[in-house]
Amino acid sequence: MSTGKVTVWKDFAKGLWDENPSLRMLLGCCPTLAMTTSAINGFSMGIAVIFTLICSSAIISLMRNLIPKEVRIATYIIIISTFVTVVDRTMAAFLPAISKAMGPFIPLIVVNCIILGRAEAFASKNTVGRSIIDAMGMSIGFTLTLTFLGSLRELIGAGTIFSFQIMPESFIPWAVIVLPPGAFLMLGLIIGTVNWLNTQITKKTAH
């Protein structure tokens, strides 16, 4: 029983740090860069990915013995695009402002390498339960990263987080951070810092 719990936790937690999709595996870079102009944008993108990844992983895992090997990628794409359409239409109906701000990036979840990558690497080989846990870990890791990056860019670029004023009035926002060059710069710095942190952690555990 206890070993069962350990594997569940492992399946879940590897997406948060060890195999974090955007920081360690460099998957799904386009939305990571484009949708982090503010904390709320990053967070909404993350929620959309959580829904799509969990649903498509579950369905693909259920159908893993039915799908012929030769056409598996095409089948995965169709399953994924169904759920993306659901998210896209729901957002356009209930959250029109955010949907507009995201432009084509919600439909582009279809070709997001995180989803297809998890389908191919995990859901097509494991049971439904494990696939859902894995999808949850991965997508929550992705959402946390996007929200963190979004908050950081919003804080430096506009002085706010989730539209709450954080910086003192006298702070002059660095507008360039919310513009495209800032996205590349911040992601590069964060990945470099994470690399450094990781070597520190490995050194500590080795001792």
Add this chain to the structure above:
Amino acid sequence: MQLIIIIISSVLINNYVLVQFLGICPFIGVSKKLSPAISMGVATTFVMTITAAVAWIINQYILIGLNLQFLEIGSFILVIAGLVQLVEMFIKKTSKPLYDALGIFLPLITTNCAILGLALLLVIKEYNFIESIVFGFGSGAGFTLALVIMAGIREELELADVPSYFKGAPITLITASCIALAFMGFAGLI
């Protein structure tokens, strides 16, 4: 005149990679050396131009015609996957040297978000047929330009003394940031 504006805007001002963040994966993955970067750029431009034409026809006559706009995502991705296969077979039959030069990059283009993004942007921007093709070509050229500049810089970067934690992806992203900053200078062009 409208067409020239579309070309300038898609190559320089709204550069596909540096401003709109589409096609980042090949931008980071294939920009280590100059010659594969050029092949990838040419292959992508080629597929993008054809996709623009086909996506416009499908959207105008099938999706809008039959009131099926909610099938946009699924139908575009299927058409692109089929189209890339078709282009691959066509090039293989007609021009062996070009086929060898493009190699593995052709099938990879299917999952490049730049192509699907192009099809979706065409619908949002409501271009007509000719404008769509020009927009597709311009976007591809912009992608190639960014990729080639990046590859040129990265060849030099190999010799630079970069802190070990920043080797690879982080320094590439920071370099991209500098290029993007330079491209912002084009914003006042039109």
